[in-house]
Amino acid sequence: MDASQVLVVITTLPDEDSAAALTRALLEARVAACVNRLPACESQYWWQGAVETARELPLLIKTTRARYDALEAVIRQHHPYDVPEIVALPVAAGLPAYLDWVREQTAGPDGGA
Template identity: 50%
Template sequence: MSDTVLLCYCTCPDASSAQVLADALVGEGLAACVNHLPEIRSTYRWEGKVVTDSEVLLLIKTTESRFAALKERVLALHPYELPELIAVPVARGHAAYLDWVRASVN
């Protein structure tokens, strides 16, 4: 069975911290590709208050077998005390693209 491709979501406070993460993850072979979606608005509860902030959303493509190392790197580099990192398995996709993701992170 082939390694499951994951789509990971990670928010960052600004473009520069998002770029640092993206460069490290792709450069170190932990992610095949990282898309940056700038200027999203996030509303969440933090320390008992409802907060709304502008953030950058990263869409990170990796595999199940590389997720633990990716998570460790995100936690080491991320400026937030509690970074968002959510991984969703890709159930369907363009087979050649999914094979490229697998090859890029191995």
């Protein structure tokens, strides 16, 4: 496992206030270099045996594999859902300068761990 690999983590929030609060918490904790708050979308999913429909705001969060566990902890702490969507996708390629910037912005005092 390459701890410096850049990840895009996806989560969804039920409203603007919770999306803004989580975005701020992720950035202040330095577990994310960038968070894109996308426009609301309609989500349909199974929950407790029934199909539900909800308006949600997706977040695209850029981090590294080394910071993933800390990022997940911040999401779980600040997310209003019992079982929040947290999906991490590895970045297979990207502009090297951008990927380096993500790594720099999420590096902790001990080098990112």
